[in-house]
Amino acid sequence: MRTYAYDLLVNDKRIDGRKMDDYRKVELKQGIIKNAEGSAVCKMGNTKIIVGVKMGIGTPFADTPDDGNLIVNAEFTPLASPEFEAGPPGEDATELARVVDRGIRESESVDFKKLCITAGEKVWMMNVDIHIINHDGNLIDCAFIAAMAALMDTKVPKIKDDKILRGEYESELSVVHAPIEVTVCKVEDKFVIDPTREEESAVDTKLTVCVREDDKICALQKQGPKDLGMDDIRLMVETAIAKSAELRKLLKPKR
Amino acid sequence: MAKTGEKLIAGGKRLDGRAFGEMRPIKMRVYAVEKADGSAQVSFGDTEAIVSVYGPRKLYPRFLQESERGILRYRYVMAPFSCTDRISPGSSRRGTEISKVSRLAFEPATFLDDFPTTVVDVFTEILQADGSTRVTGINAASMALAMAGVPMRDLVAACSVGKIDGHLVVDVNGVEDNNSEADVVVAMMPTKGRVTLLQMDGILTKDELFKLLDMAKENCMRIYDLQKATIKESFKQQPDVAAVAEAAEEEAREAASEG
Numbered sequence: 001m002r003t004y005a006y007d008l009l010v011n012d013k014r015i016d017g018r019k020m021d022d023y024r025k026v027e028l029k030q031g032i033i034k035n036a037e038g039s040a041v042c043k044m045g046n047t048k049i050i051v052g053v054k055m056g057i058g059t060p061f062a063d064t065p066d067d068g069n070l071i072v073n074a075e076f077t078p079l080a081s082p083e084f085e086a087g088p089p090g091e092d093a094t095e096l097a098r099v100v101d102r103g104i105r106e107s108e109s110v111d112f113k114k115l116c117i118t119a120g121e122k123v124w125m126m127n128v129d130i131h132i133i134n135h136d137g138n139l140i141d142c143a144f145i146a147a148m149a150a151l152m153d154t155k156v157p158k159i160k161d162d163k164i165l166r167g168e169y170e171s172e173l174s175v176v177h178a179p180i181e182v183t184v185c186k187v188e189d190k191f192v193i194d195p196t197r198e199e200e201s202a203v204d205t206k207l208t209v210c211v212r213e214d215d216k217i218c219a220l221q222k223q224g225p226k227d228l229g230m231d232d233i234r235l236m237v238e239t240a241i242a243k244s245a246e247l248r249k250l251l252k253p254k255r
Numbered sequence: 256m257a258k259t260g261e262k263l264i265a266g267g268k269r270l271d272g273r274a275f276g277e278m279r280p281i282k283m284r285v286y287a288v289e290k291a292d293g294s295a296q297v298s299f300g301d302t303e304a305i306v307s308v309y310g311p312r313k314l315y316p317r318f319l320q321e322s323e324r325g326i327l328r329y330r331y332v333m334a335p336f337s338c339t340d341r342i343s344p345g346s347s348r349r350g351t352e353i354s355k356v357s358r359l360a361f362e363p364a365t366f367l368d369d370f371p372t373t374v375v376d377v378f379t380e381i382l383q384a385d386g387s388t389r390v391t392g393i394n395a396a397s398m399a400l401a402m403a404g405v406p407m408r409d410l411v412a413a414c415s416v417g418k419i420d421g422h423l424v425v426d427v428n429g430v431e432d433n434n435s436e437a438d439v440v441v442a443m444m445p446t447k448g449r450v451t452l453l454q455m456d457g458i459l460t461k462d463e464l465f466k467l468l469d470m471a472k473e474n475c476m477r478i479y480d481l482q483k484a485t486i487k488e489s490f491k492q493q494p495d496v497a498a499v500a501e502a503a504e505e506e507a508r509e510a511a512s513e514g
Contacts, residue, residue: 094351106437106456207453217464220439220455222356227363227449230468237461 006202009187015198021239023194028145028250030153038154038173042146045196046136049143051128051150055157057117057164058125068115068123072101074130074143081135081197097130099181099221100144103210104128107179107218110151114174117159124156137197140208141247144181148251151175179218180247182240183208186232193243207233209240213248263431264420270430271300276470278414278426278477283394283485285402293403297395300428301385306395308403310375311367325370329358331392333381353389360393360413360442360452366406375405386429387415393442393452398482402489409444411451412478416441416467418459423467425474439464441471445479448472
């Protein structure tokens with residue numbers, strides 16, 4: 001669609017004067033919710049996302065009897081954007097949650113074996129809940145770094161007689177890798193990173209790439225209604241690897 | 256995720272005896288659902304999908320209509336009996352995501368601007384699952400759309416590629432998928448070389464990923480040839496049906512004139 005943002009982007013310019021591959025100012029803060037076992041807020045420009053981790057006890061899957069479980073859920077709260085409505089998660093919320101889940105899981109960033117309580121019977125369930133507070137574009141990148149920061153902030157509670165002692169902690173959650181998700185967007189023949197909501201509406205296609213600290217790729221998700229050439233994909237993956245290093249500096253293992 | 260702990264590759268072959276670049280036996284047919292405007296059934300080994308397409312047809316309720324273009328709706332579901340463990344029927348988070356990415360895999364290929372206020376519905380049902388279900392669904396959906404006469408830039412062909420036991424392979428089956436180091440799903444418009452769907456999970460280096468993409472591209476072309484041949488073949492059979500109908504009509508006319 002021809003909009004002001006589109007006219008700028010196809011000429012390598014941006015509404016806020018950034019370079020095409022610049023992130024907005026990213027602010028990350030951990031431990032913001034007292035009642036959550038781990039939490040973080042990430043502000044990427046005006047996009048603001050809170051992630052809370054709650055630890056619960058559940059039964060393991062039959063085929064992974066000594067692994068803890070990860071459950072990622074995203075809530076596009078109606079307060080965040082005029083486009084969001086209350087109700088069960090829609091297509092976009094489901095996709096965001098699943099792309100974040102895939103990045104955390106496939107990068108093997110959390111040691112699931114350390115979340116076993118009684119093999120085959122009881123394991124820890126990590127509920128990672130993503131709440132969008134303000135939507136100004138690039139939700140996946142912002143949600144992912146917030147989720148990783150929240151996991152790095154998470155403490156495993158003590159258990160006594162099968163009850164969780166809230167507020168008393170056994171250990172820190174074992175987070176062994178620092179993956180980052182970077183979404184590279186394409187408008188006509190230009191590539192852009194971290195679009196605002198206005199810019200995002202001018203974007204044709206997006207590719208989210210999850211990159212680990214060893215530059216290995218752990219997840220990909222193509223989005224948007226247009227197609228990509230093989231050369232586009234190569235370039236987008238290279239860009240994501242380069243940009244991920246920059247964001248990762250913000251991700252500190254402990255408070 | 257069932258981990259077998261078993262070796263997935265022995266003596267340069269995969270567990271089911273395939274070479275790294277070899278697909279499972281493929282079966283394709285169109286006219287799979289008589290009532291549909293277009294339909295197809297595709298199986299890759301034990302993975303089987305049936306797809307029917309309805310439309311372009313008027314979209315109701317009217318507030319959902321787009322005045323300048325037709326819309327595409329894609330529904331991917333797995334039949335409750337399709338896996339070893341029963342799947343509860345209806346929508347799931349996984350199904351919602353697959354439906355979305357599959358729809359986007361077809362949007363660049365279809366000319367829906369020519370059909371304002373209409374909808375094209377694609378219903379994909381996985382009857383039996385043994386890995387690579389979404390690509391089998393897409394391959395069938397592509398043929399069903401063509402049979403429904405929906406104008407397209409190209410057929411969409413899809414395939415899965417992955418890394419198992421350190422080797423790069425095509426057409427990942429169920430056991431391989433559950434134990435893979437990585438799997439990548441690609442849908443393309445093969446003659447245009449354009450990618451319309453790309454998903455990946457697991458751990459890969461950049462170079463491995465690019466190698467897999469090249470393998471996927473080559474394989475999509477092979478699938479495309481099969482799709483095209485199947486559709487062409489179906490039209491060869493068509494005149495017979497018409498001839499039979501004509502003969503019957505002729506007979507009826509003769510009977511009427513005699514009576």
